């Protein structure tokens with residue numbers, strides 16, 4: 001579908017998801033192993049329509065809050081395909097997870113008793129193997145001192161305690177970080193996971209039935225960036241695990257970004273174009289409120305003028321947002337034809353952790369999202385209005 005048609009019908013900024021890209025990724029993951037459950041890392045973009053699409057393909061959902069759980073339940077994801085995470089689960093979250101029949105991933109020793117009390121039946125134990133993933137430090141999750149999971153000794157203790165109180169400890173989990181582009185550290189994590197499992201088998205007589213290898217596969221955001229093929233990345237880990245652990249075991253994978261990241265492109269309208277201090281700026285009608293990743297993680301993106309994509313670049317432009325911070329820059333240097341007010345700027349690979357992390361900074365309503373397939377666009381998230389924001393103000397209600 002033409003970007004100009006989408007922009008006219010749904011407005012900008014608009015996150016446009018390609019259904020076929022999501023489906024191709026989901027199907028490739030499902031083929032990684034004959035006994036794998038793929039659960040979508042809902043945090044990448046919690047959306048009922050996307051969850052439904054994935055559920056119809058046999059995927060489940062990895063959720064970590066009451067909100068994400070509710071999105072998955074509204075998409076009719078069955079309990080046996082729900083994995084509930086969180087480094088600080090509330091009692092209400094544990095009870096809701098239990099009621100939904102989710103597999104709960106225990107992240108702290110005190111969660112053993114609390115999960116039992118909440119009525120949880122089946123659990124995994126999250127191992128923190130002490131590995132520094134090669135990614136931005138804010139999205140590493142398995143280094144020594146991480147707030148997530150349990151170091152090896154505590155993980156073994158959690159297996160012992162949880163079986164002791166009658167929880168069904170089905171297996172172990174590891175997730176070392178996000179936007180990973182190489183497998184080396186993940187392969188090491190698989191080794192450590194197997195070591196802990198072997199230790200539990202030897203010392204406690206407990207044998208895992210499930211290994212959950214988490215998510216984390218990176219996506220390509222710029223033309224010069226390397227990005228792995230997601231299924232090949234996961235396949236390497238699975239192969240390593242199957243080689244090291246030969247007893248029957250079910251696998252779980254939790255991809256988020258690699259399912260939806262590449263599938264999403266954000267469309268903005270260009271407003272002010274100006275030159276100052278040797279910098280050519282093109283400002284768009286969104287920015288850090290719909291994509292905070294450049295500020296949070298130094299994320300880099302490419303852009304093109306969707307309505308003049310076949311014109312050659314005329315120079316390098318800094319793409320600024322509309323927010324009241326100088327740091328509100330989406331792209332430091334985009335090679336573009338001379339942008340003009342009203343042009344459509346498309347920023348690819350913005351389907352994961354963008355709208356999911358959006359804010360209302362500057363009183364800006366969050367954008368809409370559409371799912372495009374076979375020449376048709378379905379609205380999967382409506383645009384917020386200023387009225388939506390004012391609805392949180394009790395002083396003007398009634």
Ligand SMILES: Cc1ncc(COP(=O)(O)O)c(C=O)c1O
Nearest residue numbers: 041175178215216254255256257
């Ligand atoms: C436990 C867990 N599983 C899966 C994911 C999904 O990761 P990604 O979106 O990088 O695939 C995350 C994200 O941080 C996570 O914390």
